Amino acid sequence: MTTIHQFENDFQDKIDQEAKIEPKDWMPDAYRKTNLRQISQHAHSEVVGMLPEGNWITRAPSLKRKAILIAKVQDEAGHGLYLYCAAETLGQSREQMIDDLLSGKAKYSSIFNYPTLTWADMGAIGWLVDGAAILNQVMLCRTSYGPYARAMVRICKEESFHQRQGFETLLVLSKGTAAQKEMCQDAINRWWWPSLMMFGPKDSESTNSDQSMKWKIKRKSNDELRQNFVDMIAEQIKLLGMTLPDPHLKWNEQKKSYDFGEINWEEFWNVVKGNGPCNKERIDARIKAHEQGAWVREAALAYAEKKNKIKTVSAA
Amino acid sequence: MQQINFILSLADANLILSQRNAEWCGHGPVLEQDIAITNITLDLLGQARNFYQYAASLVNQSGNMPGNIATEDSLAYRRTEREFKNILLCELPKGDWAQTVLRQFFYSVFCKGLYTQLLQGQDAQLSAIAEKSLKEVLYHVRWSGEWVMRLGDGTAESNQRMKQALQFLWPYTGEMFMPAGFENNEIDLASIKKQWLSQVRSILEEATLQLPAGNIFMQSGGKKGIHTEHMGFLLAEMQYLQRMYPDANW
Amino acid sequence: MNHQFIKKLYYGDIPDEPGSGAAYIAKADTAAWPLWEVFIRSKRGLDHKHAGSLKAADATMAIENARDVYTRRQEGVSIWVVESKNIHASNPDDAESFFDPAEDKVYRHPSFYELPDEVKHM
Ligand SMILES: [Fe+2]
Ligand SMILES: [Fe+2]
Numbered sequence: 001m002t003t004i005h006q007f008e009n010d011f012q013d014k015i016d017q018e019a020k021i022e023p024k025d026w027m028p029d030a031y032r033k034t035n036l037r038q039i040s041q042h043a044h045s046e047v048v049g050m051l052p053e054g055n056w057i058t059r060a061p062s063l064k065r066k067a068i069l070i071a072k073v074q075d076e077a078g079h080g081l082y083l084y085c086a087a088e089t090l091g092q093s094r095e096q097m098i099d100d101l102l103s104g105k106a107k108y109s110s111i112f113n114y115p116t117l118t119w120a121d122m123g124a125i126g127w128l129v130d131g132a133a134i135l136n137q138v139m140l141c142r143t144s145y146g147p148y149a150r151a152m153v154r155i156c157k158e159e160s161f162h163q164r165q166g167f168e169t170l171l172v173l174s175k176g177t178a179a180q181k182e183m184c185q186d187a188i189n190r191w192w193w194p195s196l197m198m199f200g201p202k203d204s205e206s207t208n209s210d211q212s213m214k215w216k217i218k219r220k221s222n223d224e225l226r227q228n229f230v231d232m233i234a235e236q237i238k239l240l241g242m243t244l245p246d247p248h249l250k251w252n253e254q255k256k257s258y259d260f261g262e263i264n265w266e267e268f269w270n271v272v273k274g275n276g277p278c279n280k281e282r283i284d285a286r287i288k289a290h291e292q293g294a295w296v297r298e299a300a301l302a303y304a305e306k307k308n309k310i311k312t313v314s315a316a
Numbered sequence: 317m318q319q320i321n322f323i324l325s326l327a328d329a330n331l332i333l334s335q336r337n338a339e340w341c342g343h344g345p346v347l348e349q350d351i352a353i354t355n356i357t358l359d360l361l362g363q364a365r366n367f368y369q370y371a372a373s374l375v376n377q378s379g380n381m382p383g384n385i386a387t388e389d390s391l392a393y394r395r396t397e398r399e400f401k402n403i404l405l406c407e408l409p410k411g412d413w414a415q416t417v418l419r420q421f422f423y424s425v426f427c428k429g430l431y432t433q434l435l436q437g438q439d440a441q442l443s444a445i446a447e448k449s450l451k452e453v454l455y456h457v458r459w460s461g462e463w464v465m466r467l468g469d470g471t472a473e474s475n476q477r478m479k480q481a482l483q484f485l486w487p488y489t490g491e492m493f494m495p496a497g498f499e500n501n502e503i504d505l506a507s508i509k510k511q512w513l514s515q516v517r518s519i520l521e522e523a524t525l526q527l528p529a530g531n532i533f534m535q536s537g538g539k540k541g542i543h544t545e546h547m548g549f550l551l552a553e554m555q556y557l558q559r560m561y562p563d564a565n566w
Numbered sequence: 567m568n569h570q571f572i573k574k575l576y577y578g579d580i581p582d583e584p585g586s587g588a589a590y591i592a593k594a595d596t597a598a599w600p601l602w603e604v605f606i607r608s609k610r611g612l613d614h615k616h617a618g619s620l621k622a623a624d625a626t627m628a629i630e631n632a633r634d635v636y637t638r639r640q641e642g643v644s645i646w647v648v649e650s651k652n653i654h655a656s657n658p659d660d661a662e663s664f665f666d667p668a669e670d671k672v673y674r675h676p677s678f679y680e681l682p683d684e685v686k687h688m
Contacts, residue, residue, distance in 0.1 A: 024658045047347070054342035058335060061557035061566040062389045063365050066338075067358060073341050074354040078635055081347045085619040088601065094621065095595035102590040119557055119566070154618070158639075177564050285343065287590050293345025295477070296413045298597035299470025300623035306469065307624065346599070348620055348631040355634050459630060466623070 015216050020146035023089040031215055035145045036090045038217060040097045043083035044108035048101075048282050050076045052116040053125060061119055068165050069122060075158045082154055086147040102287050110268070111198050113276030120173055120180075120187035126166015128188075128195040128233065134159050135225050135232075136199075144216040167236065174240045188237070189245040196260075197268045199226040227257055234258045320374050321401060321498040323442065324391065325539055326430075327367030328402035331392055332547075333423060334360035335554055336410045345413055352459065356420065359452040366445045368392060393558035397547050401496070404538040405488040407547045414467050414477040419485055421460035425515050426492045427453045429508035437502045461519045468523025478525055490534025498539075600649055602628040604636055607644035614646050622647075 007026050014021065021027055050073050057073065060066035084094045100106035111129055116122070137159060140152040173184035200222040212218045220228075230249075237244055248261035270276070337357040344350025368388035375386040384390075405423060410416050431453060434446035467474040493509040517527055537543065557566070599621040605614035617636045622628035628647040636642065656664060672678050681688060 022658070024655065026658075050342035057338045057341055058553050059556055061393075061561075061564075063331075063361065063368070063392055065566055067361050067365070070338060070341060070354060070358055070361070074351055074358075074638075077342070077344075077347050077350050077354070078638075081351070081620060081635060082618055084347070085601070088619070093598060095598045098595070099592040103592045104590070151618075172566060176566075177561065179561055180564055283590075289343040289345070292412070294595070294597065295471070295473050296345035296349075296467070297595070297599060297623075299474030300466050300627065301597045301599060302474075303466040303470040304624035304627075346621065348622065348635060352631065352634040355638070462626065462630075 012214075015144050015214075018216075020149060021144050022146045030211070031217075032090050034212060034215070034217060035148060036087055036092055038212075039083055039087040039090070039145075039148050039151075040092070040100070041107055041109075043080045043087060043097065044101045044106055045112065046076045046080035046083060048108045048286060049112045049129075050080075051282050051285055052112055052114070052278070053122060055116050056119060056122050059119070060122075065122075065169070072126070072162055072165060075162065078158070079151075079155045082151040083148075086145075086151040089147045098290060102283065102290060104274075104283065107272075108282075109198060110271040110276060111194050112282060113271050113279045114190070114194050115277050117190070118183050118187060120170065120183040121191070123166050123169030123173060123184070124187035124191040126162050126164075127170055127236075128166075128191045129198070130159060130162040130166060131233065132195045132198045132229050134163055135229055139219050139225070142216075142219060167240075170240055170242075174242060184240070185242050188240075188242050192244050192246070193263060193267075194271075196226060196229070196263055197271075199223075199229065201265070201268075230258050230260050317378070318498045319439070319500065320371055320378070321496075322500065323367050323371040323374070325401035325403075325496065325498065327364045327371060327391070328400045329406045329423075330360045330364035330367065332400070332402045332550065333406040333419075334358075334364060335550060336406065336408075337416065337420070339410050340416065353416070356456055356459070359449075359456065363445070363449045363452070364392070366448070370441050370445065389558065393555045397543055397551060398541040400541060400543065400547065400551070401498075401539050403488070403491045404535055404544055405485065405491065407538070407544055407550055408485070408488065409546060411481065411484070412477060413463075414474065414481040415484065417460050417463035417467065418478065418481045420456060421464050421519070422485065422489055422492075422516065424453050424456035424460055425512050426508065428457055429511050430503070433503055433508065437500075457515075464519055464525075465523045468520070468525045475524065478523065482520075482525060482528065486528045487532055487535050491536040491538060494534075494536055494539070496539035599623050600651070602632075602647045603650050603653060604628075604632040605646040605648075606632070606636055606642035608642055610643060614644065617641070619650065625649075 008028060011021070011025075011027060011031075014025075021031070053069065053073050053076075057066065057069055060069050084097060087097060088094055097106065101108065116125070134156065137152055137156050141149055141156055143149045143152065170184050170188075173180040176184075203221045203223045210218075213221075234244065234249060234251075246261045248259060250259050251257075252259045271279070274280075334357050337353055337360065340350065340353045341357065342350065344353060365388050368391045372386040372388055372391055375391075405419060408415075408419065411419075428450070431446040431450045435443050435450065437443050437446075464478070468478045469475070492512075493505045495505055499505065520527055557564075600623075601619055602622055602625075603619050604617045606617040607614045617632070620628065620631050620635055622631045625647060628649075629645055632645045632647055633642075637645070668674075
């Protein structure tokens, strides 16, 4: 028993000294599980997150916008890929993770269960959803598990273009025709609250100590990150000449940050539970891609094995 | 005008195929290949834009559309089915992975031959676009050719699917080599066809597939704006915002 | 409410509420492609550096996938791939006996030697 205890102490020491944990290092089982869960949920979110924006690729209103949107959605596939690989270093196969997603066992970010109804949604997602994700991901660049941190560094480099292109999309709309302005405001209205929900329940909702903070998997609380986000967006929206759909949003001189209204937690929990507008469509789309891709994956493997055999024979 | 139509036919073919391939984004058989096909989609879209921009500059110089400035977007989004000059092959539905990679292979091998000739042509702008595009096309040939071999010589199911794709697509290959009247005499479609056939034959052989035998009737019409029924739906989707908000900038 | 104990909800702590009840029958993918490690030379004159991993059915595909996944922003001029199972690694348990002994061999470093200022570049 003393040995395990010793291992745990050494492990925590490493973390306290800001040393990264690498795949072959000893780690508490719960640390492995927590990371696996977090990284795979993150990976699933990237991949499912391709769908709402992917919807608009064939309808993008100009060739330039089409190219930007395709490149952006493709980046998200890359993010999913980097993260699945990072999670695999913890001992679970990508195939298993995908199975868990498709069977409904593993979760992804609820934000992607909202529909994309107009072109302006492409701007709002880039600006608000990627913007919210970036705050989280910048923090995760310093997470304690090495492969996760390295994946996040790569991802953050790519993400900076996502938020900018989103904002710029809205900026053009905000200076456009009356119909475009209306489209722009409507998208902001619909995506604002779900974006705030992305940061999760309030810190005060919790009763237990947070192991993730102690292990430095996470470094900021939900409320801290959400406040950073509100402060950032409340300033940027002025440049768009649009408004955020919150009558309680107000600068608080005392705390040097914005006050804002109460999130509709009932909606939040319902979307998490699968009652969001698009939960079923999203998972169905992933199942379809996975199942219809099975024969392709099998064929590639069979071909590789055949060629390998031929090589071994000729080498012998 | 002849030259403009020729350039438009190249732009249209690339755009329409890119539009089709884009349907895979987020739905590919495995993440790595989702990313791969999307790279090709982006290459084709980039090539289309280069051709459209050049065509637009020629249209504007010709003064044929007074008061109406042509742009890449006006050409892509404001023309009708009957004005599009892409070959039919490009507008066919994406089908399964077999159909997608085989079509890409047929098309890319054709572009390889065509761009190689454009490279040596008199039109400096066109040869510059061809030079840049050719690098991308060579990779597309490689990628799609390997997939044709993998699927043809993979499992019984993949072989069967390749056979079906071959049977379906083959009648649309002839149009690539049929002159439409707007090609200038620098382009030798017959020699492109010869090279095309030889490369296609050798890859299909590697893939344990056979070139369809006999005198198969070839579909055509795309270059003249007589399209399949798929085309109207494709354009309706692609052009919807520009049609709905004709006075908007995006 | 069974969500009361959850504090964080962003990636990682999205609770396991019964989901949209997908009609999916989980089956371990029989055609899983092997994992490869990717090394990229970012420009001429530099070493190949580990860039990440990916799945591919064979080496040819692994190189192409690496090109498509890891060099979309001109990150490389050359690619190496090796199937992950072929990598042999040192054991972290050996780290002390492997790497600590180098710690006190300061005389291996040029800064260990103090030379008169007159010797400018050495
Ligand atoms: Fe992402
Ligand atoms: Fe993103």
